[in-house]
Amino acid sequence: MLTLISIVFGALVGSFLNVCIFRLPKEESIVWPGSHCPHCNTPIKFYDNIPLISYILLKGRCRHCHRPISFQYPLIEGITAFGSAILFVKFGPSLSYLFYFAFLASLIVITVIDLHHQIIPDVISLPGIGVGLLASLIIPQINFLDSLIGVLLGGGSLFLVATVYQWLFKREGMGGGDVKLLAMIGAFLGWKAVILTILLSSLIGSITGVIMMVLKGTDFKYAIPFGPFLSLGAVISLFYGENLIRWYLYLNR
């Protein structure tokens, strides 16, 4: 029953994340006005704004102008609901669940905005660093020192990579947004997870880059946003980090 509530809660938060994804890059208010159809601007009634369910009932179209509603809306709601349930099963009804769910929600918004606009909004990553540090004082999964070193290592290492890259190739390879994102990941997950996140995101990013080059024939200058890979690496670290680190140490005994 509680898990079901966590799914509904996740879907509702997902609905709000859609608003953030749509409005944050335009620097619009995320609380006012209410949702509108992007085609005909008609305000969306509350009964047409039920996460996941309204999309199915309306068959993916605006009730007023009948033009299609982006599949991104139910997709984000579904992913957020699923993530909420998984975290709830892992952490139970606790502050840890709430903090990690806030972390996951931030990563979802950052990923989609970075994919669309190649920016990572400071309004998420910078407060995120503060919330992560605060969480380390409250929840049992991480201590403050681990979190603080995570921020410094996360921010510092990518800052170094970005500076060296720019010096070598005379162009920006990694945005300042990535630096702040990895600092936020370090705040929530600690310094070990930062190393794991860098390894995982570089690996997945490189494989994706090679596949893109083969499929599209684009060269390395074609900048793929790195934020989604950092976010994916962080999510894997959150769920499997301890197992991966233990497995790695076992292999290197």
Ligand SMILES: [Zn+2]
């Ligand atoms: Zn419409």
